[in-house]
Amino acid sequence: DQQVKQNSPSLSVQEGRISILNCDYTNSMFDYFLWYKKYPAEGPTFLISISSIKDKNEDGRFTVFLNKSAKHLSLHIVPSQPGDSAVYFCAARLTGNQFYFGTGTSLTVIP
Amino acid sequence: DAMVIQNPRYQVTQFGKPVTLSCSQTLNHNVMYWYQQKSSQAPKLLFHYYDKDFNNEADTPDNFQSRRPNTSFCFLDIRSPGLGDAAMYLCATSRDTIAGASLDTQYFGPGTRLTVL
Numbered sequence: 001d002q003q004v005k006q007n008s009p010s011l012s013v014q015e016g017r018i019s020i021l022n023c024d025y026t027n028s029m030f031d032y033f034l035w036y037k038k039y040p041a042e043g044p045t046f047l048i049s050i051s052s053i054k055d056k057n058e059d060g061r062f063t064v065f066l067n068k069s070a071k072h073l074s075l076h077i078v079p080s081q082p083g084d085s086a087v088y089f090c091a092a093r094l095t096g097n098q099f100y101f102g103t104g105t106s107l108t109v110i111p
Numbered sequence: 112d113a114m115v116i117q118n119p120r121y122q123v124t125q126f127g128k129p130v131t132l133s134c135s136q137t138l139n140h141n142v143m144y145w146y147q148q149k150s151s152q153a154p155k156l157l158f159h160y161y162d163k164d165f166n167n168e169a170d171t172p173d174n175f176q177s178r179r180p181n182t183s184f185c186f187l188d189i190r191s192p193g194l195g196d197a198a199m200y201l202c203a204t205s206r207d208t209i210a211g212a213s214l215d216t217q218y219f220g221p222g223t224r225l226t227v228l
Contacts, residue, residue: 002153004153009151034216036219041221042221043115043201043203043219043220043221043222044154044201044219045219046216046217046218049216089153089154096166097142097144097159097161097166097205098156098159098168099144099156099217100153100156101146101153101154101155102153103151103152103153104153
């Protein structure tokens with residue numbers, strides 16, 4: 001049973017525009033949510049996180065929004081750059097070092 | 112640079128032949144994780160070590176075992192690989208993630224792609 005879902009396998013965005021990647025989850029006990037970025041032949045690298053007690057966290061061009069009532073979070077990248085082209089994974093943590101990942105969204109930023 | 116290293120990057124084994132994947136870290140993190148990622152699927156946590164304490168996920172098959180002889184190294188042993196065990200295996204580390212405390216991210220290695228013939 002997939003507790004973290006990314007329903008869009010791919011997304012294409014024009015350079016300079018906003019990229020919005022979405023993630024839904026089912027377990028209300030998750031206390032932290034994370035976004036990872038993955039390039040081919042590399043492991044995922046941490047991008048940004050948000051605690052379940054917050055609804056927004058911003059880091060430069062990246063902002064994560066959390067809607068607990070809807071069990072939904074999103075990653076906004078603005079402005080999008082060609083170097084942002086990668087697979088983005090949403091992940092959620094249960095206490096006790098248990099992490100659950102989504103299936104990933106492949107973002108392509110078109111120059 | 113401090114990092115998470117996985118060897119080998121590509122491993123080929125035969126059906127039923129035991130195989131060991133290795134992971135080492137220079138971050139001195141006390142938590143180490145093993146994930147299995149099959150094609151187009153989410154990385155799935157198999158187990159993790161908190162220091163020497165082993166924590167197995169409930170649905171991890173008995174065919175998968177792990178060893179952590181010291182802080183720096185962690186091994187994934189697949190006792191009798193089946194065709195369904197072909198996947199990318201990702202190792203990750205983190206500092207202790209205490210409930211309610213600020214989260215320290217996981218640092219991932221590049222993965223080992225396992226092929227079972």
